Amino acid sequence: MAATIAGVFKPEVQNLIINSKILLVGSGGIGCEVLKNLVMLGFCNIEVIDLDTIEVSNLNRQFLFNKESVGKPKSHVAKTSVLKFNPNVNITSHFGDITDNKYGVAFFNKFKLVINALDNKKARSHVNRMCLSCEIPLIESGTMGYQGQVEFILKGVSMCFECNARSEPKSYPMCTIRNTPREPIHCIIWAKYLFSQLFGNSDEDVSMEQKEEVEGGYEKLSARNWAIKNEYNPKKLFKKIFFDDIIYLLGMSHLYEGRIIKPVLLDESLLEQEYCEYNHVPDNKILTLEQSISMFSDSVTAIKEKLGESNAECLTWDKDDDNFMSFVVSCSNIRSAIFNIPFKSYFDIKSMAGNIIPAIATANAMVAGQIVIHALRILQKKYDRCQNVFLRSMPNHKGGLLVKDKDVLKPNPKCNVCISDGEILLVTDTHKFTIRQLEELVLKKKLNMVAPDVQIDDRVIISSDADDEVNMYDLTLLEAGLKDRSTFEVDDGLQSFIIKIKVHHQEKYEEEEPDFEIFNNMNEFNAANEINKYMELNENDDDCVIEEKTVDSSGSGVCVNNEDIKEAVMVSKKEVTEEISNEEGTEEISNKEGTEEISNEEGTEEISNKEGIEEISNKEGAKDITNGEGAEEILAIKRKAAEEIEDINDVKKSRVD
Amino acid sequence: MASKMLKNGDAELTVEERKVYDRQIRLWGYEGQNKLKSLKVLLIGMQGLGAEIAKNLILSGVHSITLKDHTSVSILDRCSQFLIPRDSEERNRAKASLSAAQKLNPNVKVIADTVPIEENVDNFITMYDVVIATECSLSTYKRLSELCRKANIMIFIADVYGLFGYFYQDVNFTHPLYSEIFPNNAQIDTITLAKKPPQAYYLTSALLKFQSDSNRKPNPDTSEEDIEELKSIIHLQMNSSSDQKSTAIDLFEEYYGELFCELSPTTSILGAMVSQTAINTVMNKPVSNFNVFFYDHVKHEGTFYLL
Numbered sequence: 032m033a034a035t036i037a038g039v040f041k042p043e044v045q046n047l048i049i050n051s052k053i054l055l056v057g058s059g060g061i062g063c064e065v066l067k068n069l070v071m072l073g074f075c076n077i078e079v080i081d082l083d084t085i086e087v088s089n090l091n092r093q094f095l096f097n098k099e100s101v102g103k104p105k106s107h108v109a110k111t112s113v114l115k116f117n118p119n120v121n122i123t124s125h126f127g128d129i130t131d132n133k134y135g136v137a138f139f140n141k142f143k144l145v146i147n148a149l150d151n152k153k154a155r156s157h158v159n160r161m162c163l164s165c166e167i168p169l170i171e172s173g174t175m176g177y178q179g180q181v182e183f184i185l186k187g188v189s190m191c192f193e194c195n196a197r198s199e200p201k202s203y204p205m206c207t208i209r210n211t212p213r214e215p216i217h218c219i220i221w222a223k224y225l226f227s228q229l230f231g232n233s234d235e236d237v238s239m240e241q242k243e244e245v246e247g248g249y250e251k252l253s254a255r256n257w258a259i260k261n262e263y264n265p266k267k268l269f270k271k272i273f274f275d276d277i278i279y280l281l282g283m284s285h286l287y288e289g290r291i292i293k294p295v296l297l298d299e300s301l302l303e304q305e306y307c308e309y310n311h312v313p314d315n316k317i318l319t320l321e322q323s324i325s326m327f328s329d330s331v332t333a334i335k336e337k338l339g340e341s342n343a344e345c346l347t348w349d350k351d352d353d354n355f356m357s358f359v360v361s362c363s364n365i366r367s368a369i370f371n372i373p374f375k376s377y378f379d380i381k382s383m384a385g386n387i388i389p390a391i392a393t394a395n396a397m398v399a400g401q402i403v404i405h406a407l408r409i410l411q412k413k414y415d416r417c418q419n420v421f422l423r424s425m426p427n428h429k430g431g432l433l434v435k436d437k438d439v440l441k442p443n444p445k446c447n448v449c450i451s452d453g454e455i456l457l458v459t460d461t462h463k464f465t466i467r468q469l470e471e472l473v474l475k476k477k478l479n480m481v482a483p484d485v486q487i488d489d490r491v492i493i494s495s496d497a498d499d500e501v502n503m504y505d506l507t508l509l510e511a512g513l514k515d516r517s518t519f520e521v522d523d524g525l526q527s528f529i530i531k532i533k534v535h536h537q538e539k540y541e542e543e544e545p546d547f548e549i550f551n552n553m554n555e556f557n558a559a560n561e562i563n564k565y566m567e568l569n570e571n572d573d574d575c576v577i578e579e580k581t582v583d584s585s586g587s588g589v590c591v592n593n594e595d596i597k598e599a600v601m602v603s604k605k606e607v608t609e610e611i612s613n614e615e616g617t618e619e620i621s622n623k624e625g626t627e628e629i630s631n632e633e634g635t636e637e638i639s640n641k642e643g644i645e646e647i648s649n650k651e652g653a654k655d656i657t658n659g660e661g662a663e664e665i666l667a668i669k670r671k672a673a674e675e676i677e678d679i680n681d682v683k684k685s686r687v688d
Numbered sequence: 689m690a691s692k693m694l695k696n697g698d699a700e701l702t703v704e705e706r707k708v709y710d711r712q713i714r715l716w717g718y719e720g721q722n723k724l725k726s727l728k729v730l731l732i733g734m735q736g737l738g739a740e741i742a743k744n745l746i747l748s749g750v751h752s753i754t755l756k757d758h759t760s761v762s763i764l765d766r767c768s769q770f771l772i773p774r775d776s777e778e779r780n781r782a783k784a785s786l787s788a789a790q791k792l793n794p795n796v797k798v799i800a801d802t803v804p805i806e807e808n809v810d811n812f813i814t815m816y817d818v819v820i821a822t823e824c825s826l827s828t829y830k831r832l833s834e835l836c837r838k839a840n841i842m843i844f845i846a847d848v849y850g851l852f853g854y855f856y857q858d859v860n861f862t863h864p865l866y867s868e869i870f871p872n873n874a875q876i877d878t879i880t881l882a883k884k885p886p887q888a889y890y891l892t893s894a895l896l897k898f899q900s901d902s903n904r905k906p907n908p909d910t911s912e913e914d915i916e917e918l919k920s921i922i923h924l925q926m927n928s929s930s931d932q933k934s935t936a937i938d939l940f941e942e943y944y945g946e947l948f949c950e951l952s953p954t955t956s957i958l959g960a961m962v963s964q965t966a967i968n969t970v971m972n973k974p975v976s977n978f979n980v981f982f983y984d985h986v987k988h989e990g991t992f993y994l995l
C-alpha cells in the first residue's frame with residue numbers, strides 16, 4: 032500500500048492517509064473503483080454502505096463482483112474483494128439505506144471525509160445535509176455513459192449539492208399521455224400505466240370503464256374488473272383497448288377539433304388476424320404491427336398466468352421481466368400505429384421504459400481516480416485545488432477531456448439548505464391539498480426530507496416519531512389550520528434542516544395539475560404567473576404542452592420546477608416547442624457539444640473531427656433516453672459546466688489571440 | 689406461450705454476454721460490441737497501470753488480451769497492482785496477474801507472456817490489432833512506435849509517475865513518431881515540435897531523461913536525491929529552450945513530492961483514458977487530431993495535445 036512505503040509520500044501526507052477515516056456511500060460503479068483506489072493508496076479505515084444487491088448487468092463495470100456474487104449485497108462483497116488487495120485494512124460494510132435514522136449525526140461524526148457514489152437525488156441531498164450539519168467535507172460524484180463529474184462540498188467554503196436547483200426528472204402532461212401522444216415515449220409511458228391498471232396498483236387510469244352485460248341489464252365496470260371478468264382474454268382486451276377506447280376518444284369531439292394529432296382506427300381485419308411469428312426478430316429491430324399484436328397476445332397470456340400463480344392481487348412492473356417488457360413494447364407500438372408515430376425496437380423501448388442509464392467501466396474509473404485525488408487535497412486542506420471536475424465524452428477543441436471549473440464555487444447566498452434559514456412559498460389549493468400530500472409530495476419528495484416534524488401552535492401536525500399518534504393525514508391544509516398566508520416551520524431532526532413555509536392559496540380546478548408549486552418568494556411566483564400568461568396568449572393548437580403541468584413517469588404528481596420557469600422566459604416559444612418535440616431529451620446537449628466543436632477554427636482536420644463527434648453525439652442521444660432521475664440531473668450539471676468552461680476558454684482565447 | 693423475444697441483437701453474442709454487456713451496448717450498440725469482440729490486444733508491462741488497462745479492456749469484452757511482462761513482482765506493486773495477490777514477490781508479474789485478470793470476465797481469452805519484448809522478432813506485433821506499452825525503456829518505445837507505424841497497427845505508450853501520467857498514441861499514422869516527440873535530448877528544441885508544449889511536456893521529458901540516464905524511474909528509497917536530479921534536468925531543459933523563462937521552473941515545485949511509484953488514483957484515470965481511447969478508435973471514433981495526453985495531478989486536468 033502506497034502510504035506504508037517510506038518515501039512515496041511526504042510524512043504529513045502519509046499520516047493523513049493512514050489516519051483518516053473515510054465513509055464511502057455507494058459501492059456500485061464508482062464505489063468499486065473508489066474503494067480499490069483508497070485501499071491501494073493506503074487508507075485503512077473505511078466504512079462502505081449500499082442498499083443494493085448485485086445484478087448481472089453490473090458485471091461489465093463493477094469489477095469487485097462476479098457471476099457467483101449475483102444477488103448478494105454489494106457492500107459486503109466489495110469489502111471481501113478488496114480485502115484480498117490488503118487484508119490489513121479495517122473496512123466496515125453496511126447493507127442498508129444511508130437515509131435511515133440509524134446513520135445519524137453520531138455516525139457521520141466518525142469520519143474525516145465522506146464520498147458519495149450514489150445514483151439518486153434523494154440520498155445525495157440527504158448526505159449533503161448530513162455533511163453540512165456535521166461540517167464534514169463531502170465529495171459528490173456521478174457518471175452517465177462517457178461523461179461524469181466530481182464536486183467538492185464543504186459548509187461555508189463551496190457550493191452544496193442543493194445550492195442550485197437540479198433539474199427535475201423529465202415528465203409529461205397526463206392529457207398528452209391519455210389523448211394526444213406525439214412521440215414514442217408518450218405511448219411507452221401510456222403502456223406502463225396500462226400495465227398497472229390491468230395487473231398492478233394504478234393511480235392513473237388510461238383505459239375507459241366498460242359496459243358489461245349483467246343479469247337484468249348493464250353495469251359499468253372499471254377496465255381492471257372488466258378484464259378480470261373476461262379472464263384477460265387477449266382478443267377481447269385487444270379490441271377494448273385499441274378499438275373501443277379509441278372510438279370513445281374520437282367521440283369526444285372537442286378533443287381533436289382542428290388538430291393535427293388525431294387517432295385513426297386500425298383495420299378491423301386485425302381483430303381476427305392469424306398468429307404472426309416474431310421470435311426470430313433481433314431485439315434491436317422493429318416488429319410489424321401484425322407481429323406486435325401477436326406479441327401483445329402472448330404477453331397478456333403469460334402475465335395472466337403469473338398473476339394467477341403469484342397469489343398476489345397486484346404485479347409491479349419490472350423492466351427485467353421479459354413478459355412485462357413485451358407487454359409494454361407491443362402496447363406502445365400498437366398505440367403508435369393508431370397515432371401515426373414511428374415504432375421503436377424492444378431494445379430502445381427497454382431503455383426508455385426502464386430509465387436505463389448506459390454505464391461503462393472507464394468513465395467510472397476516471398471519476399473514481401479524480402475523487403481520490405480530491406480526497407488527498409481535501410485532507411491536506413488545499414481547498415483551492417478542489418475545483419469541480421467534468422469528464423467529457425470527447426475532448427473539446429483545446430484537447431480538454433477532464434476539465435475543471437476555474438474556481439471553487441462559493442455557496443449560493445440564497446441556498447435554503449447551506450446558508451439561510453429561509454422561507455419558501457407553497458402555492459396550492461388549501462381546500463384540497465391534504466397533510467399527507469404535504470408530507471409525501473412536498474416535504475419528502477420535493478424537499479428531500481427524511482424525518483420531517485411540523486407543529487402549529489403546539490399542535491403536532493406531522494411527526495417523524497412512529498410512537499406519536501398523529502392522525503391528521505386526511506385533513507386538508509385548511510382543516511389543519513394552514514390557511515392562506517399562514518407560515519409554519521418544518522424541522523428535520525435527522526438532517527438538522529429547518530425551513531419555513533408560507534402558504535399561498537390558489538384555487539385549482541378538478542384534475543388541474545400540478546397539485547402544488549414551490550417558489551423562493553412572492554416575486555418569483557408573480558414572475559412565473561407572467562410567463563404562464565404569456566404562454567397562454569401564444570398558445571397554438573398543441574395545448575397543454577408548454578406549461579409542463581406535469582405528471583412524472585412513475586405516476587405521482589410533481590410540481591413545476593421554478594428553475595424551468597425561469598429558463599422558459601429566456602427561450603422563445605419556438606425553441607420550447609422544439610425542445611419538447613425533440614424525440615430524445617438529451618440530444619440537445621450533444622448538439623451543443625457538436626456546435627462548439629464546429630465553431631473552432633483549426634482548418635481541415637476539423638471536418639473529420641466534426642464527423643466523429645456528431646456520430647458519437649447522435650449515438651449518445653439515441654441511447655441516453657432517460658426520464659429517470661440521476662441521469663437528467665447529472666446532465667444538467669454537465670451541460671451548465673461545459674458551457675461555463677467553454678465560455679472561459681473562449682474569452683481567454685480571444686484575449687490571447 | 690410466454691414470449692421468447694430473441695434477446696441477441698446479433699448472433700455473435702451469447703445470451704449471457706448480452707446480459708453482462710447490456711449497459712455498454714446501450715452506449716455503443718451491438719455493432720460496437722461486436723467490434724470489441726474481435727479485438728486482439730497486446731499489453732506490455734503489468735504494473736499498476738497495466739493492471740488498470742487490463743481490467744478495463746477485459747471488462748469491456750475484447751476477444752483476447754496478452755499480458756506481457758518478463759519482470760518479477762516487487763513490493764512497489766502494492767501501490768496499485770491490484771491483480772497480483774499478496775505474497776507474490778519474485779513471481780513473474782504477468783503470471784501473477786493472470787488468475788485475477790481472467791476472473792474479471794470469463795468470455796475473454798487472457799494470456800500471460802513472459803518473454804521480454806526486446807527478444808521478440810519485429811513481426812511479432814502483427815498478431816495484434818492494438819499494442820499498448822507501459823514500463824518499457826525508451827529504446828523499446830522507439831522501436832515499437834516505428835514497427836507499429838510500418839505495420840499500420842495502432843499503438844498507445846503510457847506511463848504513470850506517482851500521481852502524474854501521460855500517454856502517446858499513434859492511431860491514424862500521420863502524426864510524429866514517439867521518438868520525434870520525446871527525443872530524449874538534454875536540451876529541448878521547441879522548434880521541432882509542432883506547437884508550444886505545455887508544462888506537463890517538460891515534466892515528462894525530464895522524467896524520461898532521468899529514466900534513461902539512471903536506467904530506472906525515480907524511486908521512493910532515493911526520493912531526495914532523485915528530486916534533485918530531476919530539478920537539474922528540468923533546469924537544463926528549460927534554460928536551453930528558447931521561449932521559456934527560468935522563473936517558470938518554480939511552477940514545478942508542487943509536482944516533485946508526488947512522482948514516485950505508480951499511484952492508484954492516476955493509474956485509475958490514465959488506465960481508463962488509454963482503454964477508452966483505444967475502444968473509441970476501434971469503433972471508428974478516434975481522437976485523431978491529438979497525439980499526446982497528460983494528466984496533470986496538481987491542476988487536476990486531463991488534456992490532449994498535438995505535439
Ligand SMILES: [Zn+2]
Pocket residue numbers: 190191192193194195442443446447448449450
Ligand atoms: Zn447550498
